[in-house]
Amino acid sequence: MKQLQIGIIGTGWFSQVHADNLIAMEGIKLQAVCGSSLDKSEQMAMHYGATGYGDVTAMLEAEKLDAVYICVPPMAHGEIEEKLIERGIPFLVEKPIGINSELPRRLLKQIEEKSLLTSVGYHHRYNETAARMKQLLSEQKVGMALGQWMGGMPGVAWWRQQEGSGGQFIEQTTHIVDMLRYCLGEVKEVYAMYGQRVMHEQHENVGVSDVGTVTLKLANGVIANISNTCILPGNVGSSGITFYTGEGMLDWNPSRLKVVTPNMTTEYSNPTNPYVVESEAFINAVRTGDSSQIRSDYADAFKTQVVAYAALESANTGLPIRIQY
Ligand SMILES: NC(=O)c1ccc[n+]([C@@H]2O[C@H](COP(=O)([O-])OP(=O)(O)OC[C@H]3O[C@@H](n4cnc5c(N)ncnc54)[C@H](O)[C@@H]3O)[C@@H](O)[C@H]2O)c1
Incomplete structure (x- = not known):
């Protein structure tokens, strides 16, 4: 099984929940962690044997990531997604996808233009x-x-x-x-x-x-x-x-x-555990291209x-x- 290299953006509580679930999965390497503070990123990265970054562009230029988890507060969405869409990197983004509906509408258009694989953290599904x-x-x-x-x-x-x-x-x-x-x-x-x-x-x-x-x-x-x-x-x-x-x-x-x-x-x-099932569905889609197990993609989450x-x-x-x- 090919090893997938995953990045996580955000070093808060929920990044760690996703990181713990990811490292328990077969064929996954948590490769990079990026937060707004390099110090905190390096601390979290060290715990998982990953590399820490204080800037998203620096992480994306230095690493060859198969997928990225975005676990940042609602107001921090926008540029992060745009950088991933530009590079065609699939992402799982935590809900909510913004503080309004205008930014998500713009991002959805870019996602659809690239047919990019996405998943949104509505884990109860x-x-x-x-x-x-x-x-x-x-x-x-x-x-x-x-x-x-x-x-x-x-x-x-x-x-x-x-x-x-x-x-x-x-x-x-x-x-x-x-x-x-x-x-x-x-x-x-x-x-x-x-x-x-x-x-x-x-x-x-x-x-x-x-x-x-x-x-x-x-x-x-x-x-x-x-x-x-x-x-x-x-x-x-x-x-x-x-x-x-x-x-x-x-x-x-x-x-x-x-x-x-x-x-x-x-x-x-x-x-x-719904978070584990959610991640398995996303990782399976990244690996195989079959997104049928993803129950909330960006287009659906946009409607919520x-x-x-x-x-x-x-x-x-x-x-x-x-x-x-
Ligand atoms: N699905 C769920 O059950 C569930 C549960 C908890 C949290 N969440 C969601 O996850 C998101 C994060 O929550 P949290 O509790 O981890 O928050 P938190 O405040 O603990 O952590 C947020 C992290 O985002 C980083 N960050 C902020 N702006 C950034 C930027 N521009 N670039 C890079 N990193 C940036 C901060 O450095 C911090 O590490 C929220 O949207 C929250 O709703 C979902």
Whole structure:
């Protein structure tokens, strides 16, 4: 088996999660790590027997990489992708793919012009419970869905700034928007209300909203609501989505799916790690050219991003927004 040389951009928490999964795979060499600080890159690279870089161009000129993982904050997208597209290097990019939909729209055009292989980190799609739920829902008449991401505020500074993260709905709750689209198809219209209630009084420099609710109408007529907050302390909170159908309820969260009908309640769990399955699908596509196992590529993730950003536009203007991809 040919050894693939992989680069990682970003040296934060999630780069390390991907790096650990990658080095456990057969035929993979984690060759290079690049962050905005050369020092941190070299530290992380040393741990994995890789070379550290403080500049993306320098890494791409010095190395012959088969694929790159991009794990940077939402505001740092753009030039990194452009450099990879220019050189025809396949990439897996962490969600969200930006803080708005204009930059991703431009990048998508360049990706399509090159027919470049991409994958986006909507890892919940790789849970077995997600596939089962999608299948079950395709056999039932769905009326509505209620989703939520209720938790605390991440400690990193960029997350608290609108121009850093895009806000909670774009940064975190996007996973729930993506599950809704994965299971039921496209969104036609959104109407959102956001507010600042607690976090700006507890911490300095909090620009993002800390409560929000978004009503969505889907092309198939289903009505949904996805709400979020980041005001909760400690480990209090939950995230997930519940679908209400003519046959009962399908209640999903990242660790299990509960199917409730009048006669029976059945619970399904996830036997595999979705991040590992996601990486295996991407690496297999890089190796063979067969991308059929990738469940979220850039073109698909772009649609999730458009919906999440439209919600922000709606909250800012007070008007419902019709979705245009
Ligand atoms: N799919 C998931 O479950 C999941 C989980 C956690 C994080 N994420 C996503 O991963 C991304 C990164 O999150 P994190 O928790 O690792 O963040 P982090 O703050 O811990 O690390 C971000 C890293 O990006 C680097 N960086 C910033 N700008 C850069 C640039 N222009 N060029 C090169 N490197 C740059 C920083 O040096 C830092 O090492 C976020 O978009 C986040 O939403 C996804």
